[in-house]
Amino acid sequence: MQALGFEVLWKGKNFARLMGGLWVALRISLIAVGISLVAGVLMGALMTRKNPLIKALTQLYLETVRIMPQMVLLFLAFFGTTRWFGWNLSGETASVIVFALWGTAEMGDLVRGALESIPRHQYESAAALGLDGKQSFLYVILPQTLRRLLPQVINLITRMIKTTSLVLMIGVVEMLKVAQQIIEANRMKVPNAAFGVYLTVLVLYFLACWPISLLAKALEKRWS
Amino acid sequence: MLNTKKLLALTLTLLFVFALIPAAAQAAPVYRTLDEIKADGTINIGVFSDKNPFGYVDENGEYQGYDVYFAERIGKDLGVKINYVSTEAANRVEYLETGKVDIILANFTVTPERAEKVDFALPYMNVALGVVSPDSRVITDLSELSADDPVIVISGTTAETYLIANNPEVKLQKYDTYANAKNALENGNGVAWANDNTEVIAFALQNAGYTVGIPSLGSQDTIAPAVSKGNDTLLQWLNDEIVSLADEQFFHKDYEATLAETYGLDYEDSLVVEGGAVNAK
Known part of the structure; x- marks a missing residue:
């Protein structure tokens, strides 16, 4: 194991620092995921509207966020807001904003797709049973939508967790940055540390995302 | 239909982005003067956190290195606490242009292009x-x-x-x-x-x-500290500081404490710049 440089993890506070970095990454992504799940459902419902103005605006929002690389969005949120409005957002706040905007857009599109995939006759049957618009949405359409959404939402959440590795570009010291700091601080004495440290980072990302997959599997079983 | 919509969205997006660019050019830079920093009691210094031996973080989470050694001295002589900001090579200018740090001390090479956007103090390394x-x-x-x-x-x-x-x-x-x-x-x-x-x-x-x-x-x-364009009070203080530190050969001490292990003592005189005076070698 010596060859992979795992020993650098046990020097000083290194392992605690790495876990601290993981916590920063999870804090940013999970707050953003929380916002995205709620806002995304509203966004998705809006996107199915026939109103051309709403359609154009939601489409513009979705495409803007989707076309721009997350890195550009992070720079706009962190440095751009200072330049244009004089706001001094912290790196972490800017990250949460960008991830929430991104997650809401993607989530909205997923919800829209799931809603539109519910066959027409489901709405008609609900109406035939005497349910009004709100009731049929809540009791007939939404449960089916959620079931269809689950796999894609899990995919989105894990993608959001992993993409937090970009926030180091706006000065947020998350897990990957701590990993690079540890590797660099030891680059003379333990030149192989990159292998061991990155391997550990890989395992930690996996451990962070795996419970979410397990939860999804359990839910899918329960709902089927 | 879908394609037209996408094209429209893309065009609008680009318009939106281009509309922002001139706004960026006009906005006045936000920086803190020397007095404001002293009054606040904390100075924000942008350093590398993964560039051993110039700026890095040791196993106890403390910033170390040639740049950091100097930063510590700046904090001490100004009588303020230091808030280190982890910067990357690609965002150092941006940090100063937005005033998100007061000083960049991140192995920052002086170039004419950069000097149009930031103000460099006297150099401390070749x-x-x-x-x-x-x-x-x-x-x-x-x-x-x-x-x-x-x-x-x-x-x-x-x-x-x-x-x-x-x-x-x-x-x-x-x-x-x-x-x-x-x-x-x-x-x-x-x-x-x-x-x-x-x-x-x-x-x-x-x-x-x-x-x-x-x-x-x-x-x-040369490598020099940099401040936001126009931050003359802080720039003047830094220049005075660098000149006065020559009396105690501060940067030689800095080299011996942080760089000698990596480059050996052979390079000391060719790399170190004392008092901002570059030797014409």
Whole structure:
């Protein structure tokens, strides 16, 4: 194991620092995921509207966020807001904003797709049973939508967790940055540390995302 | 129908982005004057957190290195606490232009392009560019490179700017962080790595199997602290500080404490700049 440089993890506070970095990454992504799940459902419902103005605006929002690389969005949120409005957002706040905007857009599109995939006759049957618009949405359409959404939402959440590795570009010291700091601080004495440290980072990302997959599997079983 | 919509969305997006650019150019920079920093009691200093031995974080989470040694002294002499901000090569100018840090002390090479956007104080170190490559194929001249031989550079560094301006035929492979560039060279993604010569000398000394084929490329440059454009009070204080520190040979002490282990004492006098006075060597 010596060859992979795992020993650098046990020097000083290194392992605690790495876990601290993981916590920063999870804090940013999970707050953003929380916002995205709620806002995304509203966004998705809006996107199915026939109103051309709403359609154009939601489409513009979705495409803007989707076309721009997350890195550009992070720079706009962190440095751009200072330049244009004089706001001094912290790196972490800017990250949460960008991830929430991104997650809401993607989530909205997923919800829209799931809603539109519910066959027409489901709405008609609900109406035939005497349910009004709100009731049929809540009791007939939404449960089916959620079931269809689950796999894609899990995919989105894990993608959001992993993409937090970009926030180091706006000065947020998350897990990957701590990993690079540890590797660099030891680059003379333990030149192989990159292998061991990155391997550990890989395992930690996996451990962070795996419970979410397990939860999804359990839910899918329960709902089927 | 869908395509028209997408095209429309794309066009609007681009318009939106371009509309923002002039706004950015007009906005006044936000910086804190010397008195404001003193009154606040904390100075924000942008340093590298993964560039051993200039700026890095040790196993106890403390910032260390040649730049940090100087930063600590600045904090002490100003009588303020230091808030270190972890910067990357590619965002150092941006940090100063938005006033998100007061000083950048991150191995920042003075160039005319950068001097248009930030104000450099007196230099505290000399640097030139160098190119390191594996022993299996040592590059001693840029003309040895064919069109299929990518050279690794870190985005936003002097090496990148120099090669684009002077050797546009060289194919560049850009990485955002030092650690990624290092990994790329070790994995053979590029045939050589162009960076500050201190960096490549140290890299070759510590990593068997690599040679600095080109030890000095381009002109001799200097490394200096930088402040936001127009922040004259802080700039003046820094310049006075650097001049007065010459009396105690501060940067020689700094070199011996932080860099000697990496570059050896042979390079001390050629690398260190004392009192902002660059030797005409």
